[in-house]
Amino acid sequence: MNMNTQWIIVTDLDGTLINHHDYSVECAISFINELKQKNIPVIFNTSKTFNESVELQKKLNIDEPFIVENGSCIYYPKSAYKNPPVNSIDKDTHWAQIIGKQQSDIRSLLNKIDIDKSNYKLLSECSISEAVELTGLNNTQAALAIEREFSEPLVWLSSDKDFIHFKKTIEELNFNILQGGRFQHILGNCDKGIATQKLIKSYSKRNKIIRTIILGDSANDAAMMDIADISIIVNSPSNSQLENLVKADYKTTKEAPQGWVDGIQNALLNINNT
DSSP, X not given: OOTTEEEEEEEOOBTTTBOTTTOOOGGGHHHHXXXXXXXXXXXXXXXXXXHHHHHHHHHHTOOSOEEETTTTXXXXXXXXXXXXXXXXXXXXXXXXXXXXXXXXXXXXXXXXXXXXXXGEEEGGGSOHHHHHHXXXXXXXXXXXXXXXXXXXXXXXXXXXXXXXXXXXXXXXXXXXXXXXSSOEEEESXXXXXXXXHHHHXXXXXXXXXXXXXXXXXXXXXXXXXXXXXXXXXXXOTTHHHHHHHOOOSEEEEEETTHHHHHHHHHHHHHHHTO
């Protein structure tokens, strides 16, 4: 591996690092520790919220910047970033660099457009028991998932034809709607790729050539995988749309978290052999 090159791993969470069905991640923990010893940071780029991401970082002993709500905001830990990044605000232990829209802006949008609200169910309007049923999370995890800052996940309840009209209306008003593993996500005019490019600049200041291994499993991961040096699709039930959008360098045979480990190990082996 070239000593002038800094490899970083940018990864989706649900269905990619975390198993789609049971949310397991345990078998990746020792490998993440190995990556840390090799100075290869693991960067979350997820549809999850700030609180969900912080909880998982604690579990995995990761203290790196991370991207939440499909590219809507980058959070930088103050432990590593003493000075605030450009256009960031103070959020307790982190600096928050907002790229998208506030949830209140998205709510205003939904109230303005002429779309029957019976066509969809917003995650933020679910009770904890409803969120548990939709996601398979436990009560504590579901409560964290409901607390959105920059996006509105929803389940579409009407026809495909009605959804196409809904999506077009959203996009004409300069917002974005992305397909995740379980939900459609309404957010500002941003995506995981835009946020990844901004975050890479913070690593570029360390006088290294930055190269990325980027992993995903769903359509909302396409934008970040398009800019990867090495892109990996982790096998999951959400792969079909992503495979139509991205020609990845690898696709794993196993699902997360073992598929995540296998994909990165394969990529690093090829890097070391070139």
